[in-house]
Amino acid sequence: MIEAKRLHSVELSLIRQILQCAPSDAINLALGELQFPLPNLLRQKSLEILQKGTPRYTPNAGMPELRETIAYHYPWAKPENVCVCNGVEEAIFVSLLSSLNPGDKIAIPDPEYTAYSAIANILGAKVIRLPYESDLLSINWESWEKILAQNVKMLIFSHPSNPCGHIFTKEEAERLITICNLNKITMVVDEVYSRLVFKNYMPEYFREAESIFLLDGLSKSHCMSGWRIGWVISPPELSASVIKARQYVSTCSNWLSQKLAVFALSAEGMKAVDEVLAQLNECRFLVLDKFQNFADKVLIPDATCYMMLKVEGDDLVIAQELANKGVVTVPGQAFGEVSKGWLRINYAVPKDKLEPALDTIINELYLH
Structure with a gap:
């Protein structure tokens, strides 16, 4: 073998x-x-939850109350378009699995999180890179526009970026959205670091994209990496496909983790x-x-x-x-x-x- x-x-x-x-x-x-x-309040809440309930299978897309809680944090989102996953990396996998065919072009900034290109390669997609300048933050927009105009189907990136912490300005985000909308490119935006911001707050730029997967989770913001809770908010026309893909990847997320996530996203849990x-x-x-x-x-x-x-x-x-x-x-x-x-x-x-x-x-x- x-x-x-x-x-x-x-x-x-x-x-x-x-x-x-x-x-x-x-x-x-x-x-x-x-x-x-x-954090101790999460530790104590998890013990309380476990004492009152019995862990069981949940719906493939996640418990309804968790999907509703996640959607509440994104006023433009609907619970039926939310799929709870075992961490953001699984959310990346099912998002790409549900929408990329072998040979499709996917654009990934350079530098960027290593799993994006690995998953794309597993799925048989063709990876093209969008280079930052040597300072790791600046963008040659003429170069990016030229690359993205070459029959690219999807663009995936982290925001803030891993490894460099880059955050798009409002003007940059609008320019990127315009390029993607013009070229019918689906955006996959990984916001798992969006709560680890030291100045001001993390603006929500990308909701204006015509086609977007928005990913996030609790591993970074709540120190819940071992609880494996992430999610994807999918384009409505692909939500059923994402859930179908997720069903055959890992069935569902951990019952206790989902229960704790509902609390973690409440005012008290935040x-x-x-x-x-x-x-x-x-x-x-x-x-x-x-x-x-x-x-x-x-x-x-x-x-x-x-x-x-x-x-x-x-x-x-x-x-x-x-x-x-x-x-x-x-x-x-x-x-x-x-x-x-x-x-x-x-x-x-x-x-x-x-x-x-x-x-x-x-x-x-x-x-x-």
């Missing part, structure tokens, strides 16, 4: 490869998970977001302090839990060397060509681990 051809172009992510060469006690600044405790953001802000202040003398080498955006660090030499080799020293980071080339020569660092780590890890990085890269 040999591996299916659809997986031939998919490799173990560089993040996982780096983890494999790190010692067991290494400090992990690589995986996209906030390493803070589950207090957990403030708690998580406060912890993340403390870590961000530490990062800003540590790298204040190396400002020309870092990108510390106003959103997400990531910073980008410019390095001299092969970013993969440097990440491997840091892993051997007990600090795991992600080489920028994991996310695309444009981010080669950078490292992504997740600073959502308790400060007693974060500080020595940052000291190791600075010592090895700049003071060694």
Whole structure:
């Protein structure tokens, strides 16, 4: 028996490869998970829920009360267009599975979250990249317009972006929507980092798109990564297809997770977001302090839990060397060509681990 051809172009992510060469006690600044405790009000609520009910199968698209709660947060959405998934990555998978045919073109920014291209390749789609400029934030709009005019069926991106924390301005979002509407491109917007914003708030730009999948979840905002709750709000004409695809991927999401998600999205449960953001802000202040003398080498955006660090030499080799020293980071080339020569660092780590890890990085890269 040999591996299916659809997986031939998919490799173990560089993040996982780096983890494999790190010692067991290494400090992990690589995986996209906030390493803070589950907020206590969520912990206590989950125990209360479990004491009162018995976990069972739920409808494929999720419990009706959770779908209604999610739709409430998006005034333009209807519960019947919401599909609850096992995390945002499953939401990505079923969204693409329900709408892409082999050979269809899907555009993905460069750099961008690694799973998008991997899933597209599994489904036999043709991936084309939309490069950011070398600062990882600026866009050559003439280039993007030209690429998107080449019979592209779908555009997928995270907003704020992973790994660089880019947030479109209102004018940029309107320009992108116009391009997509003109070229009949369906947008897939992954907003899982939308509540990890340190200045102002996250505007809702993309509802004006003619065809859009909107994805979000609780892994980042509520520190609920292990509870596996995400969702997709689909174009009405594809909602039934998404639910059908989801049925045969994993049937339904965990009963307890869905019950807790209803509470997490209530006014009381949203207090957990403030708690998580406060912890993340403390870590961000530490990062800003540590790298204040190396400002020309870092990108510390106003959103997400990531910073980008410019390095001299092969970013993969440097990440491997840091892993051997007990600090795991992600080489920028994991996310695309444009981010080669950078490292992504997740600073959502308790400060007693974060500080020595940052000291190791600075010592090895700049003071060694």
